[in-house]
Amino acid sequence: MSDFDPTNLRHHQRAWSRRTFLGKSAQAIGALALGSLLDSRLLGAAAAPAGRWQGILPSPHFLPRAKRIIHLCMAGGPSHVDLFDPKPELNRLDGKPFPESFTKGQQLAQLQNTVLLARGSPYTFSRCGLSGQIISDLLPHTQTIADDICIVRSMHTEQINHDPAHAFMNAGSIIKGRPSMGSWLLYGLGSEADNLPGYIVLMSNGPGADQPVSARQWSAGFLPSRFQGVQFYSKGAPVHYVGNPDGVCQSTQRQVIDEIARLNGFQEEESLDPEIQTRIAQYELAFKMQASVPELADLSSEPQSILDLYGVKQPGDGSFASNCLLARRLIERGTRFVQLYHRGWDHHGDLDPRLRQVCKLTDQPAAALVKDLKQRGLLEDTLVIWGGEFGRTPMGQGSGRDHHINAFSIWMAGAGIRGGLTWGSTDELGYRFLKDGQEMHVHDLHATMLATFGIDHTRLVHRYQGRDFRLTDVHGKVATGIFG
Amino acid sequence: MENLLLFFGRLHPLVVHLPIGILLLLALLELAGRWSRFPRLGEAQRTAVLACGAAAAVMAAGLGWLLAERGDFSGTLLDRHRLLGFLTAGGAIALLVVQGLRWQRVYAPLLALTVGLITAAGHYGGAMVHGEHYLTELLPGKWQRALGVPPSAMAGVRELPLDPATAQVFADVVHPILEQRCVACHGEAKSQGDLRMDSWEAMLLGGKHGALFKPGDVAGSRMIQRMLLPLDHEERMPPKTKPQLSDEELMLLEWWVGSGAPRIGTVAQAAPPPEVADILAERMDAGREEAPRPDRAAVLAQAAALSAQLGIEIRPLSVDAPWLMVSARLQLKQFGDAQLVTLAALGPVIHWLDLGETAVSDAGLAQLSTMSELRRLQLDRTAVTDAGLAALAPLARLESLNLFGTAVTDGGLVALEALPRLRRLHVWQTQVTPAGAQALAKEQTDARRIRRWEEEIAARERMIRAEQFEVTMGETFPAVKVAFPPPGEEKAAP
Numbered sequence: 001m002s003d004f005d006p007t008n009l010r011h012h013q014r015a016w017s018r019r020t021f022l023g024k025s026a027q028a029i030g031a032l033a034l035g036s037l038l039d040s041r042l043l044g045a046a047a048a049p050a051g052r053w054q055g056i057l058p059s060p061h062f063l064p065r066a067k068r069i070i071h072l073c074m075a076g077g078p079s080h081v082d083l084f085d086p087k088p089e090l091n092r093l094d095g096k097p098f099p100e101s102f103t104k105g106q107q108l109a110q111l112q113n114t115v116l117l118a119r120g121s122p123y124t125f126s127r128c129g130l131s132g133q134i135i136s137d138l139l140p141h142t143q144t145i146a147d148d149i150c151i152v153r154s155m156h157t158e159q160i161n162h163d164p165a166h167a168f169m170n171a172g173s174i175i176k177g178r179p180s181m182g183s184w185l186l187y188g189l190g191s192e193a194d195n196l197p198g199y200i201v202l203m204s205n206g207p208g209a210d211q212p213v214s215a216r217q218w219s220a221g222f223l224p225s226r227f228q229g230v231q232f233y234s235k236g237a238p239v240h241y242v243g244n245p246d247g248v249c250q251s252t253q254r255q256v257i258d259e260i261a262r263l264n265g266f267q268e269e270e271s272l273d274p275e276i277q278t279r280i281a282q283y284e285l286a287f288k289m290q291a292s293v294p295e296l297a298d299l300s301s302e303p304q305s306i307l308d309l310y311g312v313k314q315p316g317d318g319s320f321a322s323n324c325l326l327a328r329r330l331i332e333r334g335t336r337f338v339q340l341y342h343r344g345w346d347h348h349g350d351l352d353p354r355l356r357q358v359c360k361l362t363d364q365p366a367a368a369l370v371k372d373l374k375q376r377g378l379l380e381d382t383l384v385i386w387g388g389e390f391g392r393t394p395m396g397q398g399s400g401r402d403h404h405i406n407a408f409s410i411w412m413a414g415a416g417i418r419g420g421l422t423w424g425s426t427d428e429l430g431y432r433f434l435k436d437g438q439e440m441h442v443h444d445l446h447a448t449m450l451a452t453f454g455i456d457h458t459r460l461v462h463r464y465q466g467r468d469f470r471l472t473d474v475h476g477k478v479a480t481g482i483f484g
Numbered sequence: 485m486e487n488l489l490l491f492f493g494r495l496h497p498l499v500v501h502l503p504i505g506i507l508l509l510l511a512l513l514e515l516a517g518r519w520s521r522f523p524r525l526g527e528a529q530r531t532a533v534l535a536c537g538a539a540a541a542v543m544a545a546g547l548g549w550l551l552a553e554r555g556d557f558s559g560t561l562l563d564r565h566r567l568l569g570f571l572t573a574g575g576a577i578a579l580l581v582v583q584g585l586r587w588q589r590v591y592a593p594l595l596a597l598t599v600g601l602i603t604a605a606g607h608y609g610g611a612m613v614h615g616e617h618y619l620t621e622l623l624p625g626k627w628q629r630a631l632g633v634p635p636s637a638m639a640g641v642r643e644l645p646l647d648p649a650t651a652q653v654f655a656d657v658v659h660p661i662l663e664q665r666c667v668a669c670h671g672e673a674k675s676q677g678d679l680r681m682d683s684w685e686a687m688l689l690g691g692k693h694g695a696l697f698k699p700g701d702v703a704g705s706r707m708i709q710r711m712l713l714p715l716d717h718e719e720r721m722p723p724k725t726k727p728q729l730s731d732e733e734l735m736l737l738e739w740w741v742g743s744g745a746p747r748i749g750t751v752a753q754a755a756p757p758p759e760v761a762d763i764l765a766e767r768m769d770a771g772r773e774e775a776p777r778p779d780r781a782a783v784l785a786q787a788a789a790l791s792a793q794l795g796i797e798i799r800p801l802s803v804d805a806p807w808l809m810v811s812a813r814l815q816l817k818q819f820g821d822a823q824l825v826t827l828a829a830l831g832p833v834i835h836w837l838d839l840g841e842t843a844v845s846d847a848g849l850a851q852l853s854t855m856s857e858l859r860r861l862q863l864d865r866t867a868v869t870d871a872g873l874a875a876l877a878p879l880a881r882l883e884s885l886n887l888f889g890t891a892v893t894d895g896g897l898v899a900l901e902a903l904p905r906l907r908r909l910h911v912w913q914t915q916v917t918p919a920g921a922q923a924l925a926k927e928q929t930d931a932r933r934i935r936r937w938e939e940e941i942a943a944r945e946r947m948i949r950a951e952q953f954e955v956t957m958g959e960t961f962p963a964v965k966v967a968f969p970p971p972g973e974e975k976a977a978p
Contacts, residue, residue: 059800064809192797192814334814377840377864377886377910454801 053198053226053281055190056462060454065483066415067192067381068331069185069449070338072324072366075166075213076345077408079121079392079401081430082355083136084409085153086125089428090394094120098395102431109160109403110348111395118429119396122352131420138359141367142411147420148370148379149386149411150482154424154433157390157405157442162346163214165389165405170217172446172471179221179462181446182337184471186227187220188460189453193334195288196296197230200330201339204234204320206361208344208354218339222464226278229339235318238297238326242290250290257287296329310368321365328372331382345388349400370413383415383452385445394430406432410445415452416483423482440479447476452483486554493551500548500609502540504602507576510537511599514592534583538576541602545573559675561612568605575601615668648751648764654684657751657764658740661733662687665722684747699745702738711737731936732763759932780806783833790830794823801835807857809836816841821848831855840864840886846872853878864910865889870896877902884908887916894920901927 081087093099098116124137129146142149159165164174171178179187182199191198201218218229232238244253261280268276299307299315302325311321320342327338344358366386373379391408392401407426413419424438433439440448447457450471457476461468510533517525548569552562575598582590611618620628651657662681668674670681670691679691687696690706697705710721711734722728729737739760740746746754751764783806791798796819797811808830812819820843827834831854840862849872852858858879864886873896876882882903893915900906906928911921953968 054799059803061803063801192811375910375912376888377862377884380860380884380908 052194053186053190055186055188057188057455057460061456061459062451062454064452064454065381066383066452068336068338068378069383069385069415069452070327070331070340070369071182072362072369072384072386073166073169073339073341074345074362074386074388075341075343076162076211076347077165077388077390077392077403078345079347079351079355080153080404080407080409080426081392081394082121082123082351083139083359084134084151084411085407085426085430086121086134086136087394087426087428087430090118090430091120093118093429099429102427102429103395106406107160108393111393111397111402116395118394119401129420133420133422138356139363139367141364145367145370145413148374149413149419150417150421150423151409151411152387152423152440152445152479152482153407153409153426154436154439155387155391155408155410155442155445156433156439157408160390160403160405162211162389162403165403166213166217168442169389171219171221172443172473172475176216177219177221178469179223179227179471180218180229181449181471182218182229182339183220183223183227184460185337185450185453187223187462188450188455189336191334191336193292195285195292196330196333196335197285197289198336199227199229199339200335200337201229201231201341202234202238202323202326203231203341203343204323205318206320206342206344206358208358209342211343211346213341213343222469223462224274224278226281229337232326233318234316234323234326236316237293239289239293242293244290253287253290257283292333296333297326299325299329306372309372311364319365320362321368324365324369328369328376328378331378332376347392347400348402349398351400354400373414379414381415383417383449384413385449386411386413404431412482417452418482418484421482423479438479438481441475441477443472443475444477444479446471448479448482451478451480489550490554493547493549493554496544496547496551497609497613499540500544500606503537503544503572503576504606506533506537506540507572507599507602510534511595514595531580531583534576534580538573538580541573541576545569556676556678557612557674558678559671559673559680561608561616561673565605565608565612568601568608572598572601572605612674616671616673648768651751651768653740653749653751653754654745654747657736657767659684661729661736665727665729665733669722669726684745697741697745700742702742705741708738708741732766735760736763762930762932778806778833780804783808783830787830790827794819794826796823796827798830806833807835808833809838810834811836811838812842813838813840813862817843819843821845821851824848824851827851828854832857834858836860838862839866842866844868846875849873849875852876855879856881858882860884862886863890868892870899873897873899876900879903881905886910887914888912890914892916894923897921897924900924903928 081090096118098118100116103116121136125134126137126143127133128135128143131147133146133149133151135143135146135151137143157165157168159168159174167174167176167178170180170182172181186198199218203213215231218231220226220228233240244250260283264276264280264283268280297316299312299322302315306325307315310325312319312325313321315325316322320340323340327340330338342358342362344354344361347354370379370384373382373384387410388408391404393404395402407430424440425434425436426432427434450457450460457470457472457478461470463469510530513525513529513533516522517527548566551557552566575594579591579594579598582594607619620631623631666681669676670679672680672682675691677691677693679696680686680689681696687707690696693706696707702708707721710719711729713720715724715728739756743754756764780800784800787798787800787808790796794812794815796815797809799809801807801809810827810830812823812827815823819839824839824844825848828851831851834855835857837852837855837858837860841864843866844863845867846869849868852861852875856878859881861876861879861882861884865888867890868887869891870893873892876885877899880903883905885900885903885906885908888910889912891914892911894917897909897911897916897920900909901924909921909924955967
């Protein structure tokens, strides 16, 4: 057990005296902070990491491979049979009735009680790289990283509508109040950075990106709320109002923060509420972010070649490309979990033009992110996951496809995951994952993700309302075969 | 007739358990009989039990004699076993006589003596079958030393002297292999086929088939021939049921015979070819003693202090070992050579070290020489140059090195050839050329080993194809392909 635990009431009593000390030394620290502001990234470094949350786990359970994770969430549900899982048999059945033996008695979303017709994929696929992984020609840039990514074709989930499916993908449960995977990681391991949040969410804009994604997807649930995801604005300044108003200098600001912390400390002493600890920590973090965020968002230090690699047209324009670049900058600065949402994959109709469009927006940046991480040596300990909350039906729905939970594809890269590997498979029509020992339920994905961080998913637990909870609940099997 | 006699002889290991059981049972009954609750237990069936025991002992001794005369056995173990076995049979008969004459005084001591004899005989018999140190080899070292077990039997593999200039080819490389794999059956104690392999001279003398090797002639040497026979072959050595030689060991033996089977001479003098030198280097490395691990609790306390002092991230990597991952990256230019000196106090337990973007320079890298356990090192975007890379030479376990954004050139990569475990190198935005990187990659990759593994994979694939079952039904059912296992089940979890 770490000696710093916000759920431990005795800690709060000890912490009070520390804050009193901080309050009394306000001027001294303020001056120190001012001196460091010239290079804003030094500010975080000036503070000793002693008070920083180091995670509930005193050490990993086994040898870790990952230190950070970037989750590229393709919200809406990318079509696996059009992108990563070609099905010649489905193409053969195109326009014909979909075999009833597959679908009988199964839950469907909007296709319930309709005549089911098979829809072949109009797209061509290529074998790519030395590994010969099969990737759709809609993703020409992803094809160039075929040897770095592991395509998982046997994903399956339990939720057939967007919001609950996102919740399931994030928290392993649709019940409100369960922590998301980023919160679990932060709770377990803490974050290296103390001048930026450890769990950051970015949502990209673009044509077709119309569906809302609820902020509950990055909620800390029953964990202390300091572990929740912090959403940055992807357009303009990532965080509004980080600058001081005219006439307020950083040392004045420091004094204000310290005074508020002192007052909050009184309240905390009375109520012993861990959320006050969160509030105090957030003030401190916000103060540091006044310096760290402008530096983070300043993409002028990125050379044109890097902007071109990602396909960034206007830095900070809220595009997926700009966010991918920002994600790299975030993990370089010690953030533990970055989650990028790109909406617009929900193609119930007009599959062809809309899928082309969203692929065009996301293909190059996602591939560039992997390449850029690789050339910097960051891919060795950064896990990248690309995927949606579910897949799309091999049956047609008008000119599109419906939601599909029995099989979908994602890819993972970095952190010791075997590039060039295709893991798991589906039946000949792409309807259902095959039970070949490589099936990957969302719980299994969570277990595997925690394993890359050296965490045994059965041993990262939090007791709440009399019960031990974990991200994988009572499920989860680590896909050990995708490592190495 | 000869074969039939040998057949009966081979029943010896079976029959031999009868007298052991019967005579020990008798001793047990006699002991129990001394206790007042079972006053007559020993006497009751004494004669009958003794008669059975004596008959069994005589039979076992007789079958043993048949086996020893006709089987491939010789050596001191056999001599002792034979003597003790016959004495046991004699003891059992003497007991029967004593019992018949009612010489009560002699009976008890004689029974005790016979039980002692059969125990000793059984022990030597067991040693002949399983090896001389079968019983003691798994005991704790302290007990072994107390029992006087020779050290070679304790260690299993004898460690090589670490210096090729002093390591003897025969005494330190070849003979330990033979001692481990051959001498248990072909030694002084047990010499099957009248062959002893416990010395160079004995090997040249050979067994009943003649000399074991012809110096310089690998293909014509009986030892190598027998080792290369298929596992199922009757003449294969070591036999199927015994621990086998590894490919590396076989290569070493072939090299030794091929280079004239010298009795005296050091590894350095023998000038082994690269593939043999690799194997030798590996064995020397394995023999290197592992330094005792530092105490984890003390390391973590020191780490916490240093983490607070330097403002850097230090985390344990393991639940039970003291290994650490250290990242100074977020300190940027506040972390330099001076701070690295402070950090070097933890040097021997650091596995991952991230110094990227810090102010560390060539001069500071000298501190890394204490970090013998280092696996990953990030020096990207530092002032490190070719000159500093020479300081990495002691990092024998380094697997990954990040030099992105440094002034390193091809010249610096030459120093990295000294790192035997290095597998990944990041040199984006440096002066390194593809040709320089290619040269290092070639130096760091053991193509011979990869080739050998590929051959193994190919052999296994042939085995899989040989095992698969396919039915051809011609034009009857042209669309149907019958095969087992069905395609979906082929891909099982690893």
